Amino acid sequence: MSTSTHWHSTISAPSFILSHLSHSLRSRPNANLTLLFNISKNSTSPYLFYSAIIPTTKHPLIEPVAAQRNPSFPSFSYRCSRISQSIHGLIFLGLSGASPHRPHARICNPTTRRSIDLPVPPPFSGRFGTCWYSFSFGFDPARNQHKVLLTVVFLPSAGYEMVVEYWIFTLIGGGDWRPISYPIIGYYSANMGTYSNASVGTYINGSIYWWASPGREYQVRRTHVLEFDVGSEEFRLVELPDEAQCREEEECSLVEIDGHLGILDCRELKYGGNDIKIWVLEGNSNWVKRSIMFPLPDWGDIQDPPRLWYKGSIYTGEMMFAPSVPTANGMYCVFFYDITVNLLRRFDVQGLPECSGPYQKIYIVDHVETLLSLPRVH
Structure with missing residues (x-):
């Protein structure tokens, strides 16, 4: 040899x-x-x-x-509009937007300068109306698997219910996109149809989190967070404390605090103040509040x-x-x-x-x- x-x-x-x-x-x-x-x-x-x-x-x-x-990143033949957190050195790039464009996704390893394009997802259900979509990147620590979640939101004309579909792709051994069930009625991951990177979600220790939005309204008070367990491929709603409920995601962010989900409230910074608040989720529903004087x-x-x-x-x-x-x-x-x-x-x-x-x-x-x-x- x-x-x-x-x-x-x-x-x-x-x-x-x-x-x-x-x-x-x-x-x-x-x-x-x-x-x-x-x-x-x-x-x-x-x-x-x-x-x-x-x-x-x-x-x-x-x-x-x-x-x-x-x-390290090969050029796209299309415009990349979302980037994920780096998970174990892998970075996910996705083209998120609206129909009639089909979603595209790429995973890069800047160290080895290698990248792969994921298969184009199959045609969606064919419902009428505008279709918004976005990708999220996560990891299942129990099975040592990286996964990509595709969110598809159908916005039909007035008078019809909004429809949400979720598809999953397992990076190793998955083979193709699989539809997964979404049992939560009345809420979906927020920021769909916007240019906010918040639609990618925040990955923390085996779960992906988004602000949850009721119906098709964007500028509403966020009362819940949507959690997706990457391993079990199940969703759940997490209710927020009244004080932590924000109307605009640019003022409140989903963050990781010592391995836990946190809500970072920076509304005071917008008006020249330096008082920020953080709520940390400990357990399934216990929120602990911290107030901090942000250094100038x-x-x-x-x-x-x-x-x-x-x-x-x-x-x-x-x-x-x-x-x-x-x-x-x-x-x-x-x-x-x-x-x-x-x-x-x-x-x-x-x-x-x-x-x-x-x-x-x-x-x-x-x-x-x-x-x-x-x-x-x-």
């Missing part, structure tokens, strides 16, 4: 891949943030992928971090600082906050917030493309290196 063949056999072995992933999760000398940018809203505008290596120091960096164009961001010499938005979390447990677009001087300021010590640290990222216009989107994904292979799909 040649040296190259032996080496390929070694790094392809499941035991080596698992050991490499475990080591990456344990040590992680850097937080690798993959930044995505959409230059315009039209159907021909692609996403541009950039990466920036952020050291784990608990102190702000004096010098900006340089972002580099990331060649240090904007340095930036005049008229923009509003901060919640962008997700990183492996340290810190939350990410950032503006919707880079500041006027071309810098993109990312703030990491450590809730345990109430510390807010800032990093400046430079080298990103210019963003302008009302439809710009910047998604930030915390990434870990992995050698996980992607299966062939048909």
